[in-house]
Amino acid sequence: MLENDTFVIAGKTYTSRLLVGSGKYKDLEETRLATEASEAQIMTVAVRRTNIGQHPGEPNLLDVLPPDKITYLPNTAMCYTAEDAVRTCRLARELLDGHNLVKLEVLGDEKTLYPDIAQTFVAAEQLIKDGFDVMVYTSDDPIVAKRLEEMGCVAVMPLAAPIGSGLGIRNPYNIRTIVENANVPILVDAGVGTASDAAIAMELGCDGVLMNTAIAGAKNPVLMASAMKKAIQAGREAYLAGRIPKKAFASASSPIDGLFF
Amino acid sequence: MKIIVNGESKTVPDNCSAQQLVELLEITHGRIAMEVNMEIVPRSTYAEFRFKPGDQVEVVHAVGGGQEPVEGRGLGLRI
Numbered sequence: 001m002l003e004n005d006t007f008v009i010a011g012k013t014y015t016s017r018l019l020v021g022s023g024k025y026k027d028l029e030e031t032r033l034a035t036e037a038s039e040a041q042i043m044t045v046a047v048r049r050t051n052i053g054q055h056p057g058e059p060n061l062l063d064v065l066p067p068d069k070i071t072y073l074p075n076t077a078m079c080y081t082a083e084d085a086v087r088t089c090r091l092a093r094e095l096l097d098g099h100n101l102v103k104l105e106v107l108g109d110e111k112t113l114y115p116d117i118a119q120t121f122v123a124a125e126q127l128i129k130d131g132f133d134v135m136v137y138t139s140d141d142p143i144v145a146k147r148l149e150e151m152g153c154v155a156v157m158p159l160a161a162p163i164g165s166g167l168g169i170r171n172p173y174n175i176r177t178i179v180e181n182a183n184v185p186i187l188v189d190a191g192v193g194t195a196s197d198a199a200i201a202m203e204l205g206c207d208g209v210l211m212n213t214a215i216a217g218a219k220n221p222v223l224m225a226s227a228m229k230k231a232i233q234a235g236r237e238a239y240l241a242g243r244i245p246k247k248a249f250a251s252a253s254s255p256i257d258g259l260f261f
Numbered sequence: 262m263k264i265i266v267n268g269e270s271k272t273v274p275d276n277c278s279a280q281q282l283v284e285l286l287e288i289t290h291g292r293i294a295m296e297v298n299m300e301i302v303p304r305s306t307y308a309e310f311r312f313k314p315g316d317q318v319e320v321v322h323a324v325g326g327g328q329e330p331v332e333g334r335g336l337g338l339r340i
Contacts (some may be wrong), residue, residue, distance in 0.1 A: 045323045
């Protein structure tokens with residue numbers, strides 16, 4: 001195990017490189033159990049209208065997983081315009097008593113859930129001006145990733161495959177290029193299906209992985225959360241250890257010197 | 262008077278305060294945020310803040326959410 005292998009987002013140090021979403025779970029208890037099993041230190045939440053008068057005594061996510069135990073990352077999921085994304089972040093900041101860390105995601109269409117990069121730039125600029133620390137969801141375009149970093153985003157989070165698709169790392173070369181160019185944390189956000197996908201993202205040198213569906217949609221979400229935690233750690237250690245180069249032919253692992261036949 | 266709360270028309274007492282609205286909505290946990298005509302109303306000012314007829318009010322809370330669309334309407338009207 002590695003000691004002191006931490007990373008920093010907006011001045012705060014984290015030891016877990018697995019970031020989780022809190023959607024799609026059966027109930028709040030399953031959300032809590034899976035989130036705890038993941039040992040994630042950052043969890044995304046959505047901001048939605050209160051269901052007026054329907055369940056006044058219903059437990060609240062903030063009671064089940066209090067923000068002093070885990071860093072909340074309000075996200076702008078389902079926003080299709082910069083304006084909606086900025087409004088959502090401002091409401092989230094008020095909701096969480098001045099908390100400035102947000103995940104910006106402006107979607108382009110419902111079929112692909114690909115980011116609308118033009119609107120993402122507009123929203124990022126406004127949010128950074130407003131004092132937010134912006135972790136931004138983007139496509140796996142290295143130039144876009146670099147521009148978002150230059151604007152002042154605190155982390156850039158390219159997709160590995162479409163949101164919720166579970167297709168894994170579709171373009172490892174782009175992800176690696178983004179990582180090599182970056183001076184801020186790069187996290188794969190979206191597309192992970194199973195533990196090996198998370199490990200591959202980390203082996204490519206990503207600082208972390210953000211996932212929701214892969215855990216919440218598994219038959220046993222709590223067990224998958226544990227698997228993802230280990231995959232992230234394994235991938236990270238393999239990246240730091242430095243893998244052997246790939247070769248087309250065999251390379252004996254026993255010594256040739258001293259053969260007696 | 263009538264105001265719009267989370268997209269629905271609601272009759273509230275004239276000169277209703279934000280605090281009164283929260284009580285009318287039976288929200289007890291306090292973990293909410295409010296926006297009136299696209300401007301945030303800080304929780305610390307709920308007692309003084311007074312609505313005007315026709316105000317557009319959004320009352321929101323945190324729910325489980327990941328990358329993908331979650332249940333419940335977002336703020337956007339295009340969805």
